[in-house]
Amino acid sequence: MPHITMTPPPAKHTGHDKLGHPHDLLDRALRAHFARLTMGASPHSAADAWFDWAVHLSRAPGRQLELAEHGVENAWKVFAHAIGQGEPPFAPGPNDHRFTHHGWAKPPFNAMQQAYLALEDWWDHAACDIPGLQHSDAQRVHFMARQALDMVSPSNLLFTNPETIEATAKSRGGNLALGAQLFWRDLMKAALHEKDTPPENFQVGRDLACTPGKVVYRNELFELLQYTPQTDTVRPEPILIVPAWIMKYYILDLRPENSLINYLVGQGFTVFCISWINPGPELRDVSLDDYRAKGVMAAMDAVSTISGGEKIHATGYCLGGTILAIAAATMARDGDDRLASMTLLAAQTDFTEAGELLLFLDESQVSLLEDLMYDQGYLDAAQMVGAFRAIRAEDLVWTRAVRRYLMGIEEAATDLGTWNADATRMPARMHSEYLRGLFMENRLTAGRFAVNGRVIALSDITAPIFLVGTEKDHIAPWQSVYKTKLFTDGDLTFVLTKGGHNGGIVSEPGHKGRHYRIHHRPPGALYTGPEEWFATNGQIEGSWWPAWTDWLAGKSGDPTDPPPLGAPKAGYRPLDDAPGSYVLQR
Known part of the structure; x- marks a missing residue:
């Protein structure tokens, strides 16, 4: 098989070989302006x-x-x-x-x-x-x-x-007056490009993302958080969480009562978590492989050093799970056996059934986004949020508008809503490589994804895998998440839980109405399709979190004394209190 570079060129060019030719720059500037007018949507595709x-x-x-x-x-x-x-x-x-x-x-x-x-x-x-x-x-x-x-x-x-007629009659038009005020406020925010300020009772670092810990490492892409032990003894193998950089990490550390990170620490695990930077134009040339090498692998080195060389339970959420799978396959290829296990939460490795997000991707659409990102240096959060809202427009756009502007009902602040409004930007080069190499060309499971000039394969991963999909996921449909079983051969446990992409993962014990299905596939077992799997695995009431921590405990050694926070002699001294500074960037 020929060597294939991991990163495709940022865009195709015709007529001139040099990217900086004035004619090409003129075209790109005009297309970028047009993309702003259409919020990144290509009329040609439609x-x-x-x-x-x-x-x-x-x-x-x-x-x-x-x-x-x-x-x-x-x-x-x-x-x-x-x-x-x-x-x-x-x-x-x-x-x-x-x-x-x-x-x-x-x-x-x-x-x-x-x-x-x-x-x-x-x-x-x-x-x-x-x-x-x-x-x-x-x-x-x-x-x-x-x-x-x-x-x-x-x-x-x-x-x-x-409903609006009844509300207007009861309030004698008061709802319309309140709705008009809310509409004017939202209109001014949009015109002035103002971001929502977090509600007073949902402040990051105080009410949200408040699990105690320290920043023990920082580079240009991420801060590494290590959380303070809450038990006298801990499992020797630490957990490293790799969240998606398309979102702030604290979806996994909301309020203490529904924080997955706080739950893991309370169950006797040493937990580390990556907090990605919110990139600006200065990081326009950061690549997808930089997120692996300078992100996941740099964090892995730090965690390994601080924990005294213990193997690591690596956990990736959404896009963080995708880059973790890439890193794990690369480690397996290169003989790096530092993984005790790998957990993928609502993360895709195959993108042929990636849901309605694929409707936004073709050559015309991606090229237009590339021109916009070339001009800005990044893809702005608002330009991504629109695509996610469009998938469920009847609920996230129109029902919300009716309640807000016609009924005068201002939504009560929630932890998840506050986090959802705190979106991040995407570096231009990385996002182009991600859209083309994974979404459009599906290189990872097609055997055409190369790291450092050599192709990697998910089937090389030998660490046990815990795979979680959510029933109503519009971003990573569970059938797509499930396909990781098709491209791996080792020990794998699959869980399907109630909820969507975020709500299904934030599913703490005691959360009403939750259920899940779970099944273990031993190494070498024959493949079972998702429909057959669903029909033969019964529903279990409650949260899937205890099932996961039991699984992690079964892959871990006997409890021992907690490791120190950081390792100053090895260059990993505590820098700041968690949640650090990167998560506060807007």
Whole structure:
């Protein structure tokens, strides 16, 4: 197999070999300005999908007839229900909370609701695959049609939503006055590019990210936090947590009662955690491999030294799990056996089924983002958050807008909401390599991902793996997370837990309504598909955290005295109190 460099060029160029040619710079500057106007969305990608769908539909008269018949059938169902015949023919999806108010069951609102849901149903059929149509284009058309329908939902308008009408009558219009104030406040913030300030009762370092500890190492990419022991003895093998750098680490250290880090320390483990820097334009040339070498591996060296050479339970969350898997495969290839185990939390290693985020990625889209990042030096947090919100626009955009601007309800601050608003930026080069090398080209599981000029393979990893997926994950669908089983051969335990990408991981003991499924695959076992796995593994009530700590304990030695905080003689002296300074950067 030929050697392949890990990092593709930041963009394709034609006409000139030199990146800095004035003509090329002019084009990039104009495209970057255009990308700001569209929030990084490529109109060409959207137009291309619609054209592909329309052309193939125009050549399928049978499909056209089927859709016409389906439309007439839906219209008749709506009419029959409107005149009192039978139960409602259409129901909102399980995650659609726009029509929960009792007023939607009464006329005329029931007719408006059913007509809208009938239109959604028709588009679900219309945007299905047609012979010859690119599957990705069909998915994109379906997504864009849903986005358009979300905008015109009767729940969005004051006089077609029974809940807003009832609120206006009860408050004699007070809700509209409050909503207008909130709208003006949000409009001014957007115009002035102001960020939300953390609520007084959710301050980082005091109320959130407040597990006691020290910063024991710092470089240009991260601070390493070591947490103060809470038990007289600890397991000798430390835990190193690698969070995603697309988010602040304290999703895993919210309030003490729902902090995963605090829970682990309380269970007798020595815990270290990476706190990534919030990069600015000065880090534009930081690569994906820098996050492995200067991030994960530098942290691994520090943890190994401080713990006296003990093997490490490495844990990666989301994108942090992806880079941890890359690091683990590289370590296995190079004969580095410092891992006692590897835990991946809602982390993908294969990106062929990476969910609706793939709808935002093609050559036109990524090239436009690259031009924007080339100009800025990074991808701004707001330019990423929009894509995540669009995936669940009916809930995260429109329902929130109705409650805020039409009902005058200001959402109560929460720990998770405060963290969610505290987003980070992405270095230009790293994010380009991530989108192209992993998302678009899926190099890691295709056997084409190289580190230092040599290809790595997940199948080389021999450390036991604990793999966690979440049932309602829109960012890392659990079926995609599950595919790590397909590309590894060793001891692996898979857990599927209730919740989404964040809520499923922050699932502390005592959290109401939680459940999980768990199964151990011994080395050399045959592969079982996700549907069969789901059907044969029963539901267990409660949090998955105790199951994980039991698993970690089973892979650890007998408890011993805690190690010191840092190792000053080896160059790892305590620098600051946790949570450090990087997490406070905005």
